[in-house]
Amino acid sequence: MRPPAQAAVVVIAALIAGAGTPAAAAPPVPDPALLPPGGVAAPPDTTEQRIVCSAPNDAPDGPQIPAVQRILDFASVWPLTRGAGQTVAVIDTGVHPHPRLPALKAGGDYVSTGDGTEDCDGHGTLVAGLIAARPVAGSGFAGGAPDVELITIRQSSGRYSDRAHTEDDAARNGTGYGDVRTLAFALRRAVDLGATVVNISEVACRTVSEGLFDGPLGAAVQYATDVEDVVVVVAAGNSDACRAGNPGSSDPAAPGADPWDSVITLASPAWYDDYVLTVGAVEPDGTPSEYSLPGPWVDVAAPGSGLVSLNPGSAGLVDHIPGPTGPQPISGTSFAAPLVAATAALVRARHPHLTAREVMARIEATAHSPAEGWNPRVGHGVVDPHAAVTAPLSPGHLRPDDRTPVEPRPLAAPAPTPSPDDRPRDIALIAAAVCIALAAVVLLSVPRRRPEGRS
Incomplete structure (x- = not known):
């Protein structure tokens, strides 16, 4: 997990030895043969807790809507859909039960012997709240898609370690327990449990020279999207954890x-x-966040700083988490991703005929595009939930009912135009003629006088 002072993305270790081919600077090609088997969730190693659980303080709650929720304006979509009928899996550090997450289902635990509803790190509950927290009277905070069902699967924790490895074993224990191996298992399980959207606010980073042995995870994302038609939303990662970084813009000397x-x-x-739909982070003013890891895989962005969500240790909210120098604001691409996952759930609920790929393309197409059209920090731009749900569908995305030919219906002949009523005009003309005639009679009946003094 990212250091508590910033708490952005759970960083999972990449296996040093495992199936697959070392990565190169080219889009990876999944091998379906490496798909992990399904089955009951359980940690592949014997683990133990070595650090006490996080205990953040409650944040003030009130009617004011938090900045991020005002910016994305999820509430403007709710008259059309609040995500009912969709199931979002949160693969993270677990999700603690909370009064504002009434539709939470246990999906399993790859860290310890629980069922996924223990969140010792606090990270997964924050993610879940941004997706699905129910509105309550007197509180301005709510998740983007409050009527979805949630599945929680714990696959990583910065508080647990493999009991067989020492604390200085960076390959496995540098960031706690959880790696691309357990993430692949967790994704397969989420899909098999019926998730329609999966949120992964976790990332494994390696330099190109080191390579990534993540073949089973690649097979799992291919299985989710192409076989089971699931939208997989993932965090781009943060530059403090993925320290080598990547260029944040194109080389002006070689724009192509x-x-x-x-x-x-x-x-x-x-x-x-x-x-997958990869999400970078922006600040509330829309500028790219410095900590957001750029890359050619970034698809869209969402606000990732100054967030409010559910407190895993109480029935309240949290806007800061414990850090080495005191409470620190919540920030990171971890928390931008669930805002996009909520958007995907809203789109799927409103347009259930769209495939996973069509949903992802729709979210990209309706984002607020940067001037250059795409860049490695924000991808196609900041997501717009209202536009993603309400924008007119292209001909290729019509509902099945809309594609059915409609038989032509004969139109009734127009009614004849009624003849104008000339009676008032005729009466007026007759009356005028009578008046003129009477005047003429009167004039003719008056005797003419001859001039006097003339013989």
């Missing part, structure tokens, strides 16, 4: 160059761009 050629750090599962 392939952006994959300049990649330094690979991020999984974000780099499976053909199969």
